[in-house]
Amino acid sequence: MSLLNPGTLYLLFLSGVVLLLFFLRARERRREVSALFLWEGLKGDPQSRATRIRQQIDWLLVLQLLALAALVFALAEPVRRVSVSRLSELAIVIDGSASMQTSVDEETTRYDLAIAEALELLERYPSTPTTLIQLSEQPRILASPDMSHEDIANTLQASAPTFFADGSIDDLSSIMSVFGGLASHERVVLLSDHALEAAPTTLAVRIVTGGENRALSAFTVRENLSGPGATAFVEVSNHTDEYQDTRIRISDGVNQTSISILLNPRETTQYVVPFPTSRGTEFSASLSPTDDFPLDDIRYFAVDRPLDLRVRWAGTANRYLKAALEAVTPVTLVGGDDEADLTILYDVAEFRNVEGNVLLIHAGMDDYVELGPDARLSGSIDVLQPQSPLLAGVDASSFRFTALPAATDLAGGSILLEQDRHPLLIVWEEAERTVAFVGPDLMTTNLPIVIDFPVLIRNLVTRLTRLPAASTYTWNHAGGAVALDGLGTIGELLDADDRPLALPAGASVFHPEKPGIYRLVTDRATYPIAVNVSPEESRDPVPASSVEAVDRSQLLDTTLQPLWPWLALLGLLLLLAEGVRYAGFEWPPHWPSWTARLRAVSFISRRAR
Amino acid sequence: MERFVDEAFLERLANLRFIVKGRRKGHLSGTHVSPRSGISLEFADYRQYAPGDDFRYIDWNIYGRLDRMLVKTFVHETDLPVYLLVDLSGSMQLGSPSKARYAARLSAALAYLGLRSLDRVGLYPYSEDLASLVPPRHGMAHFGRILRALSEIDPGGGTSFDTAVRGFLNRTKESGLVFVISDFMTSESCQDAFARLLHRGDEVVVIQILHPEEIAPTPSGTTRLVDVETGRRLTLTIGKRALAEYDARLRELRSGLREFLTERGIPYFLAPTDLPIERLLHETFRTGGVLQ
Numbered sequence: 001m002s003l004l005n006p007g008t009l010y011l012l013f014l015s016g017v018v019l020l021l022f023f024l025r026a027r028e029r030r031r032e033v034s035a036l037f038l039w040e041g042l043k044g045d046p047q048s049r050a051t052r053i054r055q056q057i058d059w060l061l062v063l064q065l066l067a068l069a070a071l072v073f074a075l076a077e078p079v080r081r082v083s084v085s086r087l088s089e090l091a092i093v094i095d096g097s098a099s100m101q102t103s104v105d106e107e108t109t110r111y112d113l114a115i116a117e118a119l120e121l122l123e124r125y126p127s128t129p130t131t132l133i134q135l136s137e138q139p140r141i142l143a144s145p146d147m148s149h150e151d152i153a154n155t156l157q158a159s160a161p162t163f164f165a166d167g168s169i170d171d172l173s174s175i176m177s178v179f180g181g182l183a184s185h186e187r188v189v190l191l192s193d194h195a196l197e198a199a200p201t202t203l204a205v206r207i208v209t210g211g212e213n214r215a216l217s218a219f220t221v222r223e224n225l226s227g228p229g230a231t232a233f234v235e236v237s238n239h240t241d242e243y244q245d246t247r248i249r250i251s252d253g254v255n256q257t258s259i260s261i262l263l264n265p266r267e268t269t270q271y272v273v274p275f276p277t278s279r280g281t282e283f284s285a286s287l288s289p290t291d292d293f294p295l296d297d298i299r300y301f302a303v304d305r306p307l308d309l310r311v312r313w314a315g316t317a318n319r320y321l322k323a324a325l326e327a328v329t330p331v332t333l334v335g336g337d338d339e340a341d342l343t344i345l346y347d348v349a350e351f352r353n354v355e356g357n358v359l360l361i362h363a364g365m366d367d368y369v370e371l372g373p374d375a376r377l378s379g380s381i382d383v384l385q386p387q388s389p390l391l392a393g394v395d396a397s398s399f400r401f402t403a404l405p406a407a408t409d410l411a412g413g414s415i416l417l418e419q420d421r422h423p424l425l426i427v428w429e430e431a432e433r434t435v436a437f438v439g440p441d442l443m444t445t446n447l448p449i450v451i452d453f454p455v456l457i458r459n460l461v462t463r464l465t466r467l468p469a470a471s472t473y474t475w476n477h478a479g480g481a482v483a484l485d486g487l488g489t490i491g492e493l494l495d496a497d498d499r500p501l502a503l504p505a506g507a508s509v510f511h512p513e514k515p516g517i518y519r520l521v522t523d524r525a526t527y528p529i530a531v532n533v534s535p536e537e538s539r540d541p542v543p544a545s546s547v548e549a550v551d552r553s554q555l556l557d558t559t560l561q562p563l564w565p566w567l568a569l570l571g572l573l574l575l576l577a578e579g580v581r582y583a584g585f586e587w588p589p590h591w592p593s594w595t596a597r598l599r600a601v602s603f604i605s606r607r608a609r
Numbered sequence: 610m611e612r613f614v615d616e617a618f619l620e621r622l623a624n625l626r627f628i629v630k631g632r633r634k635g636h637l638s639g640t641h642v643s644p645r646s647g648i649s650l651e652f653a654d655y656r657q658y659a660p661g662d663d664f665r666y667i668d669w670n671i672y673g674r675l676d677r678m679l680v681k682t683f684v685h686e687t688d689l690p691v692y693l694l695v696d697l698s699g700s701m702q703l704g705s706p707s708k709a710r711y712a713a714r715l716s717a718a719l720a721y722l723g724l725r726s727l728d729r730v731g732l733y734p735y736s737e738d739l740a741s742l743v744p745p746r747h748g749m750a751h752f753g754r755i756l757r758a759l760s761e762i763d764p765g766g767g768t769s770f771d772t773a774v775r776g777f778l779n780r781t782k783e784s785g786l787v788f789v790i791s792d793f794m795t796s797e798s799c800q801d802a803f804a805r806l807l808h809r810g811d812e813v814v815v816i817q818i819l820h821p822e823e824i825a826p827t828p829s830g831t832t833r834l835v836d837v838e839t840g841r842r843l844t845l846t847i848g849k850r851a852l853a854e855y856d857a858r859l860r861e862l863r864s865g866l867r868e869f870l871t872e873r874g875i876p877y878f879l880a881p882t883d884l885p886i887e888r889l890l891h892e893t894f895r896t897g898g899v900l901q
Contacts, residue, residue: 029830029833031834031835032703034794034837035795038858038859039851044845044846
């Protein structure tokens with residue numbers, strides 16, 4: 001026997017209220033008598049424990065508690081399995097998610113086991129109209145009830161598991177609505193490696209399990225902000241009962257790095273893997289040796305731009321500044337119309353306002369700064385904001401200037417350095433961008449040859465670009481929706497094997513079918529898109545014993561029969577008995593007349609209401 | 610006013626009448642044979658015919674005019690004073706319905722029977738002494754006064770039957786049929802009081818009213834017993850043994866009373882409150898020779 005609605009058993013706590021009321025009412029047993037002299041001097045009964053308990057039993061209380069228990073159990077909707085020999089309609093739901101590709105031995109996967117179970121069901125009920133569903137995040141109807149069992153069996157054997165995530169009960173209900181819904185089938189059998197969350201008990205679950213697994217359960221890469229290369233973050237889960245000696249290999253397609261680790265049984269561990277030699281944008285992490293579920297032994301990650309700093313340069317070239325930039329990070333100079341992370345204006349008196357982050361060196365720009373004639377300097381440099389991160393590690397007293405342009409701040413920036421009231425370093429922090437101004441012409445100063453110059457440039461670039469990878473990253477998984485909007489006009493989409501995929505006109509999402517690196521070519525750039533198998537597929541296979549699964553004989557020969565009407569009837573009868581006893585009627589009754597009987601019935605019905 | 614009796618109930622009592630052993634010296638008309646001699650059959654009154662009445666006394670002329678069967682009564686049938694001595698002590702309030710209510714219904718029935726027989730009926734409630742009484746009168750109009758008095762009874766206080774009988778004898782000069790209705794749940798002796806009644810020449814009928822729970826109490830474990838008249842308390846474990854002892858004491862109390870009364874020719878009846886009053890009147894009282 002099982003309960004369809006076990007949560008209602010919490011209502012049994014109401015018995016506490018009944019008991020509380022009972023004890024409040026019957027705390028003292030008291031009896032009034034006409035004459036106490038008849039009782040005085042009597043020897044009270046020595047009470048045995050059983051006698052005392054028996055005498056203290058309040059049958060009204062017992063009946064109330066029994067009635068409450070019966071009604072609560074009725075609400076819990078108990079059912080029991082009863083044998084059936086023929087079904088009116090059968091639905092077989094076979095789990096087609098990626099985890100069903102797990103090998104249980106050298107030649108068999110969990111999906112193969114599920115197919116064998118399904119074929120056995122078809123053979124057991126040869127004349128029963130059968131629906132065949134492959135359940136995953138993208139559920140499919142493999143066979144409809146009007147197909148013959150032979151065709152269904154062929155379809156079943158020709159089917160293969162997908163790379164998709166698990167389907168939910170909502171997915172199943174949705175696709176079953178085509179055939180009248182879950183309830184319209186006398187039996188629905190799910191063949192899967194896990195129980196379906198929030199599934200009704202009427203759904204018979206047959207667990208197929210087997211295979212051992214280690215998994216890369218998380219993988220992401222962030223570029224290093226303070227130096228070259230990147231850092232990989234990896235999470236590894238050992239779903240076996242044994243220690244696993246494993247190697248993690250991180251690759252960007254050109255360079256690679258690896259670490260060796262020992263995984264504890266049933267443990268999940270995170271690792272930070274430095275990858276200083278990386279210059280790529282498409283990464284993969286792999287575990288070796290592989291296991292029974294290889295799909296989670298390799299994971300993909302892609303950043304949507306190169307790690308190189310894209311710089312648009314305007315004005316005079318300066319090799320000292322370029323060298324200082326390249327000491328900070330790899331630099332790619334881009335053309336005037338290309339997307340850039342930073343625009344550098346060097347030695348330009350007037351320049352139109354440009355979008356994005358701008359570094360002005362001995363240059364003016366509309367709305368921000370206007371350059372005047374060079375002024376002769378006599379004093380020393382004043383550090384107005386020594387705690388500014390832009391001046392971290394910079395000793396400004398070592399800088400020497402022969403002349404400084406008289407710059408006029410037009411936008412109310414923050415002056416960090418000045419000399420003789422002439423601004424030397426100004427920063428404008430805005431919501432969308434940052435603009436920095438360095439006053440002197442580098443070639444008239446000692447800046448290019450002091451050791452603090454690249455430090456100052458690193459600070460400026462770090463502040464000006466500020467484009468680190470997101471601290472959290474949502475995995476695109478096979479079968480899920482991948483957003484394409486905001487990346488420009490779409491040219492073509494290439495799958496993991498570099499084959500073009502057909503996209504409907506105006507499509508803003510696509511559903512990748514396999515894991516790997518996809519490439520979206522737009523009018524702006526080519527964006528790599530990493531697609532993985534859902535990490536849910538890497539979880540432990542659910543052992544059959546932990547699921548309220550039925551064994552094969554029950555699965556084939558039984559159906560559920562509700563018991564709650566009998567319990568509800570019992571509860572009502574107990575309530576009636578309690579009412580009769582409360583009214584003090586004896587059995588068999590000695591009512592004097594039909595009028596009295598009618599009064600009694602009226603009393604009981606009032607009490608029942 | 611609480612309604613003790615209804616017409617249907619009274620209708621079923623219509624063919625009952627008291628049996629009086631000796632000739633009474635009544636001074637008003639009634640249905641009892643007078644000890645006085647030489648008085649011829651002289652018409653006195655009409656009353657409704659009831660099954661069992663002598664056909665010879667049906668007035669067929671009235672039946673012809675009014676379509677009602679009435680019987681004639683005569684002056685040589687003297688009346689009988691009927692006294693109802695009703696215990697209204699605190700112990701009578703026990704039970705559901707209470708013993709007092711049962712006593713009130715029984716008193717109403719006896720009063721009706723008396724008045725219907727053209728007797729005078731008086732009501733004498735008592736507890737520690739006589740309470741407000743209804744002196745004996747005849748006529749059905751008096752029945753209303755008795756019912757009103759019965760509906761206003763409020764049991765309470767202790768019991769002193771001896772004091773009550775003394776008061777009763779002082780206030781009534783004429784002997785008659787005395788119904789004593791009580792639970793007799795008292796340790797005080799009633800023998801002197803009954804002896805006084807018999808000495809005056811009263812015919813006494815004793816009805817002991819007990820609640821079934823008093824006759825056969827149920828086990829209740831450790832219980833605090835409270836005397837409703839005195840308020841005294843006693844904690845006792847009530848099981849089979851205690852109940853057996855209680856039963857023996859109650860039997861002894863009842864048998865002592867019954868033997869004393871029987872020896873003096875006083876009818877004694879036990880009336881549990883679950884015994885319907887009609888059965889008490891029609892079966893028990895008839896068998897006991899009080900009614901016919």
